[in-house]
Amino acid sequence: MLTADWEAPLEAAPRRLFLPEVMWPSVEGERVVVSRADDPEEWQRWAETDVPIVTQWDDGDHTGPERGTLASSSSSMPSLVFDMFTELSVVDGAKVLEIGTGTGWCAALLSARLGADNVVSIEVDTTVAESARRALAAAGWNPEVVTGDGLLGWPERAPYDRVLVTAAVQQVPRAWIEQTRPGGVIVLPWGTGYGRQNAVVRLVVGDDGTASGHFSHPTWFMHIRSQRSARVRQSDYIPGDTWPDDTRRSDTGVPAAEVLDESGGTAFGFVAGLLVPECVYTYGRSPQGTLAMWLYGLADRSWAAVFFDEENPSGSRVYQGGPRSLWDEVEVAHRWWAEQGRPGHEEFGLTVTADGRQEVWLGEPGALVPQAVPAIW
Template identity: 50%
Template sequence: MTAKANQDRPSRTELGRVLMSGGALPVDWAPSYAAVPRSAFLPDLMWPFDMDTGTSIAVSRTDDPGAWFGYADSDVPVVTQWDDGAHTGTDPGRVSTSSASMPSVVFRMLRDLDAHPGNRVLEIGTGTGWNAALLAHRVGVENVVTVEVDGAVAERARASLSRFGAAVRVVHGDGYEGCPEGAPYDRIIVTAGVRHIPFAWVEQARPGGLIVVPWGTHYSNGDTVARLVVAQDGRSASGAFTGPVEFMKLRAQRLPLVVHSDYVTGGPTGRDESTTDITEDEFVGDRFGPQRFALGLRISNCHCVVADKRDGARPVWFYGLTDRSWACVMFRDGDTARVWQGGPRRLWEEAEAAHRWWENAGRPGHERFGLTVTASAQHAWLDEPGQSVN
């Protein structure tokens, strides 16, 4: 298949139409979408997320090119590495550690970045190299620097970018440190979820520059895109969130595995027990809804696990990250939710108070929250920087 035919596939044209009609693909990014196909940066063996089954499946370009290109041209995330490269075989591995994001997410973040021709751009998290190629088409190859912590991933991306004719500078290093030798940058975009924003990124951006980064708390695996503007004096960066996403986390900031048996043995019954009148729908909400994000801002050092619903019952667990405090609320259809707690912290009471705070604030969505980063701290706020929520 020729490069021209590769770019003119009907499925790719249809994806572009869907992205534009849904507002994900801005008009000014359409030429870059047309010129830079995601398929040029995907490996022959990949693991797209199948929406019908809710699982990642192995797809080989050699064995089934039709399915391979079909997924390449779909608005689905594609895993390209498992278990930090230790994985072998075709079955999915244990932990996905590198991927190509959903095209809708990619272009929404590029829209937030507001990069213009000639802007200097630093990307943290090269992945496949597709995002860097899109940026290169927009601002010029010479103006893009991309940093990748995994040496093998960096080398594959470098080869793909070179083969495609967009040989941007790929740096193998820890993106947490940025890339000071290329600074200052007009724009910085991060393609990994973070829990703490290093001030190095602020220092390496121009005054008035933009930093677009998926940010969140260890309360959940979800992230929310922060669009931060660097102050004219360079001493801070601040801005509102634009919407929910979910990214693999920056390797230096991954949450260590939370082992349930380290907290609870023998089940929660018989422990400190109570009830709550908060319902499952009110508390759990949608996976990408604002409740979980808001609660994570208010409940420090806590990880929440929303279990699958079975036989009309759904347990939600809370684990303290600085001690062995825990809590469990059991939502059951047609019945009052029961609560059990253990340890020095009363985690359910903290969660219940955080939920009441969110409701009393008018159930704010992601866009009403924002983030400010200084050399000494970062704090989230509601509506304006002076109204800190964490």
């Protein structure tokens, strides 16, 4: 939400000044290509639309107008940016470290609000960082933009009052906490890598070297490069065209709408990532139109496939193989979540202890989510 204190910065640093000539807006999961040279009015329309826009594919190895394989840099949707700024709760004169410069737009907004001398931004990609510097300078803003590993922070300018992270992480690095003043705030997207969904958390740094706070809402930031989820190939788990001989078959009544909710309407995907570790999932429709979900173990060759009967959910078919029964674990996680009253993202919180452990809790610190106790991803 755009609050009054961010209206002037937005007017001084509109997003269009930081977008590339060719970009890929994302709407309902579909990405179109827009070229300012080919259609300046369409480019301008998308620049002013509240959608995320991919600005780089495949870590810069992609060329041409077609979409690449992996989105690796983007401009976040403006409403989400200002939601995170609200969580950041900056005050005049605050010193801010941004992790993930991207296009440079957030660094410009922070500079307009706090003064460029109070803003440091780190970007791992050399090309992206240089493009951001050029865009910032052309727009009249000159915060310090560092090319480097954001997981290390930037101790040269520490301590910071606020840290804003614009790429999701599975593990919060100690450097961010150590470089933030006690009482300072770190706002970041956090998730397990189980699916695409992660959630924004607002951590307050304590005098004892801990950082703790509640999650606020779901989001879908791409992960910091060194913490991306492993990419899997189905052929590594099921090498042939038929089910392996040791396949275990069963039925399930768990509704597809809850376990496959990518809209953020429920928090189950977030919870499943906590209770079903070392696992990723994907979904889609078979050639016959059947909605299907696939789960893959990352520590072994366990797998599961669920084919949902959308008219008769209790008749959905399950196939599993490998040392773990991954779908059974998902069902246990779903049952736990239902027993807790189907809590939303905002009812969960995260604590990073002084020794680096991550503890996810429900309601209040200490009420730990069962299998999240030893979680260090």
